[in-house]
């Protein structure tokens with residue numbers, strides 16, 4: 001081999017080597033690029049999970065309704081601390097805005113109401129919303145068991161004790177954001193008593209109906225309308241066998257008059273998971289579930305957690321069966 005050919009060969013070799021190097025580099029770059037993309041996607045997915053956005057329930061600015069109040073436009077990692085009548089209020093992440101979800105009491109007076117926002121910088125901000133008047137219908141119920149209308153003295157001691165337990169359950173607060181604010185039906189049946197009715201038992205005025213009643217056959221399953229943690233179970237004078245679910249951020253739901261309780265305190269439940277069976281324990285005229293939905297320790301209309309009314313949802317379910 002001459003020196004000339006040797007030189008050509010080695011330069012050819014070098015040329016091929018360069019091409020291979022370039023190709024390798026390109027493959028490496030593509031690999032790095034795709035890995036970065038994957039990392040970005042993974043980061044986006046996890047950070048989205050950490051700052052998951054939740055749609056609020058429907059707003060209805062009446063007693064027993066819900067106010068959805070924008071709190072701050074600037075998105076900060078720290079959730080603003082919001083209170084209404086000295087009670088902590090649910091704050092949800094709406095992508096570019098924080099908003100407070102406020103339960104309005106059935107006893108709330110129409111007019112302007114104030115929310116207090118304690119900012120991270122120590123400043124206090126006040127936001128207002130206006131409550132419109134609403135007159136709920138009256139309902140007269142006749143109970144054969146007169147003891148459930150005018151309880152005995154020994155019953156009153158039990159009722160007083162239970163009232164405290166029930167109130168403390170509704171006051172529960174966990175920072176966890178509810179996994180769902182759009183509910184599924186807790187039971188299939190007929191809406192037998194709507195929310196907010198002004199009630200009279202054997203012609204005597206009692207507290208308004210702070211939940212809804214769904215009549216269903218004894219033994220029908222009761223399912224969690226949203227994920228959460230079993231907060232309390234028990235048997236109460238008026239409410240019978242009951243279950244409380246804590247969904248987080250002050251959202252607590254209660255199921256009463258159950259025949260059987262199938263969950264334990266501390267148990268985590270998913271949306272649609274069975275928690276017990278329909279019964280007629282406590283103050284009832286027939287088998288049904290009394291269902292209460294509470295936010296900031298205020299019982300609100302459960303209809304607001306459905307895109308349509310509960311009655312429509314129940315009718316649709318009945319048609320499917």
Ligand SMILES: [Zn+2]
Pocket residue numbers: 193209211212213289290291
């Ligand atoms: Zn009821």
